[in-house]
Amino acid sequence: MSGIGNLLLLISLNFYASPRYTTGVVNEPFYIDVTVESEHVKNLPEPIQPSIPNFSFVGKSVSTSTSISIINGKMKSTYTRTYTYTYIPQKKGTFTIPPFKLSYKGKIYKTEPFTVHIGEGKPERVPEQTLSPIFIRTIVSRKRVYRGEGILVEYKLYSRKPITGITPSSSPEYNKFWKEDVYTPKTLSTDIEVYRGIRFYTITIKKLLLYPLETGSIKIPAPGYNVQIESEDFFDFFGKTYSVRAESPVVNVMPLPKPVPGDFTGGVGEFTARAYFEKDTVMTGEGANLVLEMKGKGNIRFITAPEIRSTTGIHIYSPEEEVKAKPTETGDQGRKLFKYLMVCTSPGIKRLKPITISYFSPTKRAYVKLKLNIPPLVVYGGTRQEKKGEKIKGTDIAYIKTGVNMEKNFRLVPVWVPVLLIFFTILPLGMVLYDIERRKSERDIGYARLKKLPGITKKAFRELKNAMLKKDEEEFLKVLHKLLLDFIKYRFNVEAYGMTVEEIQSTLRAKGFEEALIERFINLIRLCEERRFTPVKEGIDMDWLYRETREVINGIA
């Protein structure tokens, strides 16, 4: 046989042990059933008994059976060999029965250890006859719930005999509940379970999540099934069929406490929430989806959309809902999205007020308020128009700048700008002053001459110095004479060159100068004239004359 074939055989072998009852009595027979089951192997090997302290082995019996079942149109044969071991418990107490072993094709299979209780006198056991040999239990996760709170309901078939087939016979209406399927078996897979002290074959037929829609005492609907069980009659090939209806327990559904907050949206469970935009920048007139996401466990499908009202410049449409949740044994788990389409008619940063959503928390037995801050939406003015051959895919910042000197310091205003500004502000003012001066000079010759006086005297003194350096007496006297006459001309606005010495003297006297000063000035003129126009050439003291001239002119100026 190929390796794959061996693997298939190993997979299909079931080996388990269970006591017929979990309780026993000292010195009374105690039965342990050890079952070897396979779909493929007919000649199943015998298990190896463990040594069980305080239990003495009495004997064993073997029963073999073959069951054929048809599930989803496929016929399935199962070969079962059950070894019933009989023991006598030696003393009272709680004991753990060690695993039985089975060696097959080099692999050791072990049963799960289990605990039994051995007492004295009659065992506290539910009489076998009080429990039906075949029944469907309806197991509910909670019998007291709030309206909207999920209840896990499990329909479980119990049978004393091996189950060979099961088909639904009646399906009730779940009018008072919102129903969600959690589990439906795809194959007929039985388990062994000791229930109320008796060993049963069990099958979980269905698991449902029920959300009560009404309050008060409500019966869990009971579905009916036709169950085929293995028959001891050899000719009853397909076994016996029993019609079984599930139990119908009552649950107490409480109303949600009052007062109900205004922002309650129907959620019962534990949730978190957030709000975001699918894209945070749009153009005016372009739609943006604001997504409110509720996430958690509970009746998430029942949560209704909170109201977000349109404001100036923002039109908000009714939301689309999307549920991404699956029912689990602990409730619906996942998220619900509310997508509000927003269209902004004006540009700018659009900010919506935070939204509050309340849900009821069964664990806290109170309403919980969630505050959702909505991020701002940036709306550009105008419209982005797609040109032919284009398709706008999104918006992003522009790329970085390269190829420019980034280590150079920039000045917003160069230093020379204010300097030039001051200069050009002063320039016309200067021109105005100059013009005023010019006009005054044009109008008044005396003023004009007086203005020229300092320049003329300064120049003349410079020439005197030069003549002194050259020791040129003639030149010195010539310049000195011109200086004295120019001084009179420009200082007193008179034509000094055509005047006699006496006339100059009278002019000075008329101006009120001291007689001694006038005399010194006149002496200087006379000296110049005498020396220049007489043939006598005696040496002159140019230094003294220079100083004298300065003093006299300073005195008169």
Add this chain to the structure above:
Amino acid sequence: MALLSILLAISPVERAHQLYRDGKFQDAFAIYDSLVSSGIKNPYLYYNLGNTCYRLNKKGYALLYYLRAFYYIPYDVDLRHNINLLTGEAVSKNPLLRFLKKTLYSMNIGQWLMLFLILFALFSILISLFILKRAESFLWVSLIFLIISFIPLSFSLYWMKELNSHQAVVVETTEARSGPGENFQKLVEFSEATPCRILRREGGWILITRGGGSGGWVKEEHVKEVNP
């Protein structure tokens, strides 16, 4: 080896560009930031630093650096695009206002002042010539230049006002209070990258306003001044 030497030879700026290109925004940020911290005032550096901040999801800081760059290069199309992306600045429906804004942002304060200076210098020279020569044509032309020079002068004065307006950016989402302390009533929440103006400072708190009565005291670390 040759590659290593090339890598070592490139400037920090080039290295930062390369890191940005490679998507290593944190490393690029470190280099751009160190250059800015060293005292370099360069609008392109501010722009690139703003971009790295944006990529690192520090949108408040991104806007801060974009606005710093904006004082220098308001005419840069990329920069204005990025600022608009962050602030969603509304485009005026009034064509005159749109034109004025477009004109204003075509130059920075220094450039407007230079234009004013040229026009004013022409006025100054022509008026001086008029004074000297007494030719009326100089007077009229100079007055035309003077009138025209008021346009760049107005824009320069606007920019000057902007520079001294204590413009700031909320760099971290924060709650504004009615006074400078945690014990005061919360008034409003300002989101990251919200432009505002600073009115007062007191004990680690800043009074900011967004105009229209919206404002309050926020912690100093949540707001940065654009032109410190």
